[in-house]
Amino acid sequence: MSQIMTEALVDAGRHRAFALIEEVVEHLAAGPYVSHIHLCGPAAHGDPVPVEGITLAVAVHDRHVADLWQVLDPLVLTDLGAVLPGWQDRRCASADREAVYLIGRGSTLTRLRIRVMPTSMAGCFPPNLPTRLIYGTEPAADRPSDAVPRPAEPGSAPRPTATAAELLVELLCLLHQASDRAHRGLFLESYGDMADVRAALRDLVALSLGETVPGGSWYGIDAALSHTTIGRACRRELRNLVSSLPSGEPAQISAILDTCLRVVRLTAPQVLTELSGQIDSYRRYLDIPADERTLVAAPTGGGA
């Protein structure tokens, strides 16, 4: 392959990632109350497709923070075509107003993390977080914040318990992340994501079967799942899942997805029905063949 062809390929790859960032910024900045948008993480240093995905911190006039957060899901689903509703990463301290979306473009699925923050806090980031202002003027020289009380700091309000649908979305986002990392040879990080995938599945099973499992742990789960036929079937699937070490091979990612969906089909079939179209899209972007046992007959409507 000639150098020119190689450069063309590299340019093409860069273009796609940056084109997505440009597109997202164009959509978000259409709102007149959005004052700043920062690109955060390695992408701010020019890494076009960082393993963390793309993170944007969107500053909006203080009095409109709650409004934007309320309609962020409909906005991203409608304008940007996210494959799944936003996932609030429970592992993240600032998850109160932060959501992760999977955005499909061409044949690629990209994780987009959007953090909504008040203009009065624009530019306030941890010192070790790389950031680059990509929309608006430098915060220090910008307009004063609106004359309303500053909203509660992230993490200050108790978070509601996740629903089965939210846990399935979390599971799918984590599996995408695990797959992405494994493809880049980051097997240890992928292992960590896989552990979180299993934990999300455990929580989904416990929630759907009405079992009480002490706060996000595996303690007592064997006994809790022993009472019913469905519980025992789920316990078998979970045992199989935890007994295999993740290698990140595509076939294994596919097998893990199938196992998770079989369990969801047992415990929360209505959720699988609601998201069946999105899950099929997810499979196709990840090039994971459909497993007829986990398909549901009805195509779905998806987000609003």
Add this chain to the structure above:
Amino acid sequence: MVAISALEAQVGRVCELPPLDLDRAVGEALVVPSDLVTEYGEYQSGGWDTLSLYNDSGNPMDAKIRDCEARETSVLERMPAMRRLLRSFGLRYMWVRIARLRGNSFLWEHRDYGELAARERHRLHIPLRTNRSAGLVLGGARVHMTYGSVWRLDPTNPHGACNMTGPDRLHVIMDCYGDDAFHRLARGMGLERDDVHWLPEPSKADLAEHLDNAVTLARLGYRRAAEHLLLRLYYRYAMPEGTTYDLIVDAYQRLDEPEQAETWASRKAVMLGTETAEEPS
């Protein structure tokens, strides 16, 4: 909501295709066409474009359909398997297009053929690439046209098409005239239960919540998202004809924008064929 037998009069699977012939045609469709043409922009969200395989001019970029005696376009010369497949039906074509519907793209609720002369014509689809988030919505149901079959749609009833979450959907759309060849082909048309997903009816609270969200989006400056949020409800709920347009009118009334409300009331009439308009998909 209509019964499945009534739905079958509007949409259905016509016949299975020989897998090898279809695979070859798909292979060509994925590599041969380069630029597709955007037509009927007012009927869609963006992301729907076509290339003609049969029309009266022979120019594949000529994609606005009309009654004619169609001939093969120049692009079909480079697609021998597709040409064989299309010829094999023996149909009298009015127009044949390759249509791409990208992810997160929609043809909003509308009626077709409204401005064309009264004449027996039919529309057939061959899915080349699809996914389960893509479908046709009509009569309060969503039908996913699966790969491997020829499908028929009666586009004179209100209908819409969607590809919610992608990847791209690629179909061949064949408009043809009613003759013996068509009626022979369509003789076995029908629907199986698994082909149909009946949409739920929305509660008043559901609609109120969506309307609130749309108004909030518009107030934040995201007017297109607000409109699309409401238009997309057609693919989620079974609702009386034109409800999504009425919701947009409601939203603009709440926003105290009577001119926009009036515009959407007129647009509803155009889309649903109660006012003369150009032919959409």
